[in-house]
Amino acid sequence: MKKISPVSRSGRFTGGPAVDVAQFTESISFDHRLWRHDILGSMAHTHMLHKIGVLTKKECVAIVKGFDAIGREITAGKFKWKPELEDVHMNIEAELTRRVPAGAKLHTGRSRNDQVALDVRLWLRDEITLLLGEIANLQRALVSLGEKNADVLIPGYTHLQRAQPVYLAHHLLAYVEMLERDCERLWDCRCRVNVCPLGSGAIAGSTLPLDRALVAKLLGFVDVDGKVQLTQNSMDAVSDRDFAVEFCAAGALLAVHLSRLAEDVILWAGAEFNFIKIADAYTTGSSLMPQKKNPDVAELARGKTGRVFGNLMSLLTLLKGLPMTYNRDLQEDKERLFDTADTVRATTSLMAAMLNNTKVNKPACAAAASDPALLATDLADYLVKKGMPFRQAHHVIGAVVALAEKSGKLLHQLTLAELQTVDKIFGCDALGVFNLKTAMAKRNLTGAPGTKEVAKQLARWRKELSS
Ligand code: ARG
Numbered sequence: 001m002k003k004i005s006p007v008s009r010s011g012r013f014t015g016g017p018a019v020d021v022a023q024f025t026e027s028i029s030f031d032h033r034l035w036r037h038d039i040l041g042s043m044a045h046t047h048m049l050h051k052i053g054v055l056t057k058k059e060c061v062a063i064v065k066g067f068d069a070i071g072r073e074i075t076a077g078k079f080k081w082k083p084e085l086e087d088v089h090m091n092i093e094a095e096l097t098r099r100v101p102a103g104a105k106l107h108t109g110r111s112r113n114d115q116v117a118l119d120v121r122l123w124l125r126d127e128i129t130l131l132l133g134e135i136a137n138l139q140r141a142l143v144s145l146g147e148k149n150a151d152v153l154i155p156g157y158t159h160l161q162r163a164q165p166v167y168l169a170h171h172l173l174a175y176v177e178m179l180e181r182d183c184e185r186l187w188d189c190r191c192r193v194n195v196c197p198l199g200s201g202a203i204a205g206s207t208l209p210l211d212r213a214l215v216a217k218l219l220g221f222v223d224v225d226g227k228v229q230l231t232q233n234s235m236d237a238v239s240d241r242d243f244a245v246e247f248c249a250a251g252a253l254l255a256v257h258l259s260r261l262a263e264d265v266i267l268w269a270g271a272e273f274n275f276i277k278i279a280d281a282y283t284t285g286s287s288l289m290p291q292k293k294n295p296d297v298a299e300l301a302r303g304k305t306g307r308v309f310g311n312l313m314s315l316l317t318l319l320k321g322l323p324m325t326y327n328r329d330l331q332e333d334k335e336r337l338f339d340t341a342d343t344v345r346a347t348t349s350l351m352a353a354m355l356n357n358t359k360v361n362k363p364a365c366a367a368a369a370s371d372p373a374l375l376a377t378d379l380a381d382y383l384v385k386k387g388m389p390f391r392q393a394h395h396v397i398g399a400v401v402a403l404a405e406k407s408g409k410l411l412h413q414l415t416l417a418e419l420q421t422v423d424k425i426f427g428c429d430a431l432g433v434f435n436l437k438t439a440m441a442k443r444n445l446t447g448a449p450g451t452k453e454v455a456k457q458l459a460r461w462r463k464e465l466s467s
Contacts, residue, residue, distance in 0.1 A: 037122035044218040059102035066100040111202035113238040138352040153369035170449035185250040196221035200234035239325040248312040255308040262298035279357035311336040372412040
């Protein structure tokens with residue numbers, strides 16, 4: 001069997017690993033995407049090694065230039081990744097050393113264990129920033145759709161049964177609130193991602209006088225007050241993947257919210273609701289039924305939730321039985337983490353684009369919202385204002401609803417005389433309750449779907465999201 005020999009086997013080994021072992025253990029096929037952050041981390045380490053006298057100025061300059069050139073080649077797609085060099089760290093270091101002999105000093109005081117922890121943290125920090133930007137975009141799309149249809153009322157649902165009228169904007173703003181909590185969770189997760197593990201070595205730091213704070217500063221591992229953030233235990237630093245689990249958990253909850261929004265969009269786009277029309281570019285056709293226009297973007301947003309949940313479960317399972325400290329099992333974290341980041345970012349972005357290309361069918365919404373049964377609770381409140389205990393009012397209105405049903409009328413078509421057959425308390429102002437406009441003007445508690453309150457919330461979000 002042909003043997004190949006990665007750099008990590010020098011000295012102790014008589015030969016390279018078997019071909020199938022090399023194939024089984026490689027990670028370059030997926031971790032190559034860490035290259036930019038691997039180079040960034042190595043450059044900071046290079047500067048630090050120069051500062052503590054391990055590298056001369058000339059060596060330091062040559063290494064940095066070498067990294068620049070390699071980075072440009074990777075960007076241009078001209079760099080040749082070698083699977084026999086196992087991973088992104090080995091590929092880049094080996095090529096650097098081939099070009100710049102001083103590259104052989106680069107790994108001083110460093111192990112791939114702290115290097116990979118560093119790279120993943122740097123990568124994830126950028127990923128979170130990008131994701132936060134996409135979430136804000138989706139929030140803006142929801143607010144815009146609400147603003148463009150500020151006067152549109154729809155039935156609000158519980159148990160998927162018509163409950164009470166709400167402004168469409170109020171329904172959309174519910175998602176803006178959920179997404180805001182997702183942002184808070186991601187920001188919070190980012191604080192724990194943003195801690196520098198470099199200098200932890202393989203497990204036990206180094207006997208060399210490494211300047212960990214310098215590396216951390218160069219790489220932006222500082223908190224909001226500018227205080228340097230360093231991991232405080234070398235064993236924890238090389239085996240910790242909590243930060244990846246946290247991101248996948250926050251991502252899973254974001255996926256839940258996206259999936260619920262997708263479900264509403266799917267329902268609303270169907271003929272039964274007919275509240276919205278998604279632009280052709282964001283729908284797909286059927287291969288058999290020529291009339292079909294399907295909301296596949298929303299369906300996939302809902303469907304992709306499964307893999308995002310799965311990624312979280314994989315990571316938790318991966319970690320649960322690991323003895324301290326680094327074990328090769330940890331290499332399995334990356335594909336799951338990458339998949340969650342890619343999936344939630346793409347889904348968030350597509351949902352925003354779809355909503356920006358969605359029109360509201362105002363007549364269909366108005367027809368649905370004009371169902372007087374939606375104001376049955378308002379009629380109970382009317383009785384409460386006349387002094388009746390709510391439990392009794394609830395019962396009386398129930399009887400009114402039954403009467404309407406029996407006489408084949410809608411609630412607001414009952415006459416005052418008919419209402420009074422149920423209870424004498426009804427006055428001539430009772431039927432005024434069914435004026436939707438005044439009904440909406442009355443719901444002005446904080447967080448309620450009242451005319452003024454919804455306008456206020458839309459304005460608040462517009463301002464909040466403009467910065
Ligand atoms: N490719 C490895 C990973 O992703 C890098 C660290 C390897 N360390 C080691 N001791 N083999 O985890």
